[in-house]
Amino acid sequence: MKIIAAEVIVSSPSRNFVTLKISTDEGLTGLGDATLNGRELAVASYLGDHLCQLLIGRDPHRIEDTWQFLYRSSYWRRGPVTMAAIAAVDMALWDIKGKAAGLPVYQLLGGASRTGLRTYGHASGRDLPELFDSVRENLAEGHTSVRIQTAVPGLKAIYGIAAQEQSSGERYDYEPAGRGAHPVEEDWDTRAYLNHLPSVFEAVRNEFGPDLPLLHDGHHRMTPIQAAKLGKSLEPYDLFWLEDCTPAENQEALRLVRQHTTTPLAIGEVFNTVWDFQTLIREQLIDYVRAASTHFGGISPLKKVMDYAAQYQIKSGFHGPTDISPVGFAAQCHVGLAIHNYGIQEYMLHSAQTNEVFQQSLSFSGGLIRLDPSAPGLGISLDEDAAARYPYQQAYLPYNRLADGTVHDW
Numbered sequence: 001m002k003i004i005a006a007e008v009i010v011s012s013p014s015r016n017f018v019t020l021k022i023s024t025d026e027g028l029t030g031l032g033d034a035t036l037n038g039r040e041l042a043v044a045s046y047l048g049d050h051l052c053q054l055l056i057g058r059d060p061h062r063i064e065d066t067w068q069f070l071y072r073s074s075y076w077r078r079g080p081v082t083m084a085a086i087a088a089v090d091m092a093l094w095d096i097k098g099k100a101a102g103l104p105v106y107q108l109l110g111g112a113s114r115t116g117l118r119t120y121g122h123a124s125g126r127d128l129p130e131l132f133d134s135v136r137e138n139l140a141e142g143h144t145s146v147r148i149q150t151a152v153p154g155l156k157a158i159y160g161i162a163a164q165e166q167s168s169g170e171r172y173d174y175e176p177a178g179r180g181a182h183p184v185e186e187d188w189d190t191r192a193y194l195n196h197l198p199s200v201f202e203a204v205r206n207e208f209g210p211d212l213p214l215l216h217d218g219h220h221r222m223t224p225i226q227a228a229k230l231g232k233s234l235e236p237y238d239l240f241w242l243e244d245c246t247p248a249e250n251q252e253a254l255r256l257v258r259q260h261t262t263t264p265l266a267i268g269e270v271f272n273t274v275w276d277f278q279t280l281i282r283e284q285l286i287d288y289v290r291a292a293s294t295h296f297g298g299i300s301p302l303k304k305v306m307d308y309a310a311q312y313q314i315k316s317g318f319h320g321p322t323d324i325s326p327v328g329f330a331a332q333c334h335v336g337l338a339i340h341n342y343g344i345q346e347y348m349l350h351s352a353q354t355n356e357v358f359q360q361s362l363s364f365s366g367g368l369i370r371l372d373p374s375a376p377g378l379g380i381s382l383d384e385d386a387a388a389r390y391p392y393q394q395a396y397l398p399y400n401r402l403a404d405g406t407v408h409d410w
């Protein structure tokens with residue numbers, strides 16, 4: 001079999017998505033997700049102007065060789081743009097291999113290790129009543145675990161809370177990317193956040209009891225000692241995990257956090273290669289791997305990092321925001337179903353418009369994502385006419401500044 005075409009499809013139903021479509025001389029096609037929120041066109045160009053031409057004539061069955069060729073032949077390595085582009089190729093080739101074999105991709109990765117994938121949803125609220133309603137909505141939707149994000153007194157707009165100007169009760173169930181030519185500035189105050197959050201979790205535990213698994217996303221905004229303080233102060237509320245508690249470019253920073261708290265830690269949604277996890281896994285500084293297939297080079301490296309993590313009893317907690325397309329989401333669900341060390345899957349439901357462009361065969365019932373055993377490959381199709389109805393619109397993620405004007409992680 002030979003690759004005869006590789007096309008990049010940029011579409012913006014509700015938000016921007018970049019999809020790679022690879023076609024073969026035997027009539028099979030494969031899809032890959034190359035979406036990088038806020039930098040989509042950089043990845044579209046990396047694919048369209050550099051990688052697609054290298055694929056023509058290659059045997060699509062040679063996934064590992066293609067991955068290694070694309071990774072090493074560029075000379076320049078790693079980074080979110082490069083790895084999202086390679087991820088899309090990897091996913092599309094697994095899609096083709098599954099279709100050629102008449103099997104879902106998880107069957108090629110060792111078969112199902114469980115019935116389905118337990119999920120967590122995003123509960124958010126500017127105040128406790130809004131937050132409690134949002135928790136109830138998530139439970140009604142079928143999630144058996146819930147992420148808790150709230151506003152912080154004195155701050156106007158922060159990560160994880162629907163933009164203030166939106167109608168009250170608006171849920172944070174759609175990842176921001178403010179449309180326009182410049183990112184929106186939001187405000188931040190770590191001290192106010194650290195002083196406020198424990199009371200929120202105490203209220204949530206009082207309202208929903210001790211058993212509901214609760215997660216929280218620190219979103220890279222704390223120093224290691226601040227993250228240690230928060231992890232320790234949340235111990236009475238028995239979190240399932242505290243996510244991105246501190247920027248982990250310096251993986252050793254987690255040693256300090258680990259010394260002070262038993263709150264489980266999840267990191268890695270902004271990572272793009274296994275080396276970003278090497279110290280974190282080897283020193284067991286985290287409990288969950290937050291990588292996502294789309295930002296991590298695809299299905300192949302995601303399976304590799306999880307097999308490495310398994311040696312340290314570290315589980316998966318793959319990133320599942322709405323700025324990963326249904327193709328990328330399905331790809332990591334296939335990995336999640338096959339690996340033994342599965343933890344949980346972040347699951348933000350895509351909009352009706354997005355589901356108009358991408359037809360999915362996975363389902364969500366009884367608190368579990370289930371993959372269709374009769375759907376070969378990734379089990380996703382893309383309606384190119386629908387995609388063409390939603391042209392790209394430039395959009396950026398927000399960023400933070402502190403009260404004194406210093407730029408800060410958002």
Ligand SMILES: O=NC(=O)[C@@H](O)[C@H](O)[C@H](O)CO
Binds near residue numbers: 321322397
């Ligand atoms: O855990 N989920 C997250 O941190 C997401 O909400 C990220 O901010 C977005 O995917 C960035 O585009």
Ligand SMILES: [Co+2]
Binds near residue numbers: 217219243244269
């Ligand atoms: Co996160």
